[in-house]
Amino acid sequence: MIAKRIIPCLDVRNGRVVKGVNFQGLADVSSPVELAQYYSGCGADELVFYDITASAEGRSLFTDILRQTAERVFTPLTVGGGIRTVDDFDRVLKCGADKVSVNSGAIRDPSLIPQAAKRYGDQCVVLSVDARRVDGQFRVFAKGGRVDTGLDAIQWIRSGVKNGAGEVVLNSIDTDGVKDGFDLEMLSAVCDVVDVPVIASGGAGCAEHFVTLFQTLPKVDAGLAASIFHFGEVKIPDLKQTLAEKGIPTRL
């Protein structure tokens, strides 16, 4: 039985880990390489590095950090942020990424997904979606959750998977930073239309939220969070112990 995955997400800007609450008010937390090693040692099943740097210098700093991390951390690494072309896939895969997540880049150019899937395989392409409720619809937002694209999230995800995305990260802006639990309603709607792994993001505040997530939605494969791990509010070994006690398949 495959284990449910627990995934800490590290937002990296100018070589430092930051975490936005509702994507605003960023604050430095720690060194990405050290934090990644720490999480890997605690039993994180996978790590996500999200590059939120805007400048070219920042981007090359990011790939240096990615390489240093891959030299020391021997668990799967997903990289996102600033992925606009197949060359961007190449740039991060060469530095040790296992999977690459696309978000705004795929909204700008939807052919990015099939192009990358053809070259690197579906399992390498992760479709990351920031969505929130607008007029009774789950709507896709771009640029770190700031811009309403007008796209219906369920349709967008369905077409992304059809075009070759091998995994979906669904981040609910409505629950992100609120720490009141994952957005089960939105996740359920996504699970109904895709048959690739779905990673839940946004809203985890305690271990019980992960238990509820996996018990309510067996089709969700992983839970992703950032600040609750960075600030030690939820400790990964304790979280995994809790999941195991509840009979949820876990890697201990």
Add this chain to the structure above:
Amino acid sequence: MLAVVDYGVGNLFSLTCSLRAIGVEAEVTGDEEVLAAADRVILPGVGAFGDAAEALRRTGLDQAVLREAQTGKPLLGICLGMQLLLDYSTEYGRHRGLGLIPGAVRAIRPVVPAEYKVPHMGWNALHFPKGRPVSPLFRYIQEGDCVYFVHSYAGTDCGAHTIATAEYGPELTAAVAKDNVYGVQFHPEKSGTVGLNILKAFCEL
């Protein structure tokens, strides 16, 4: 010296880093003489079986790998590299493998339950076959330890050469061995401490 066979398929960065982490400097090479000088060999691989088998043949490295296996030095195939050790694959047509270990590579979709996702991707526990000694490849790990898989095809009909399986509906072939030739379907270089311990055991064979 440990040689990693470079036939232009896949990214060897993580593999060489993980070997360095256990104190082994690997030589990534497509040179038959370097392979001949190595005391052990790793055959990596990702992507489609047919393309990889063709790349091995085109570079003549298929014969070199067969020669090194015959000398008795330890050989480890990883992921697609493991599948290449078997007789043939049915991935997009029928393609011949190296035939070092009996078995055929087939799609897992028809054998796993409909609600299970394919590829089989993520951490899954290793099971060792009952009633047989545990392979020396696993001397530093335990039954039930999790390793990281990413695959849509798997070895079948490997019989007594199966040294580990992972449950995904049915038990899928996770590792095979015959004499000095070993293969793992999972990625030891992405399987944390458990994976490093498997690589360490291989380097001590």
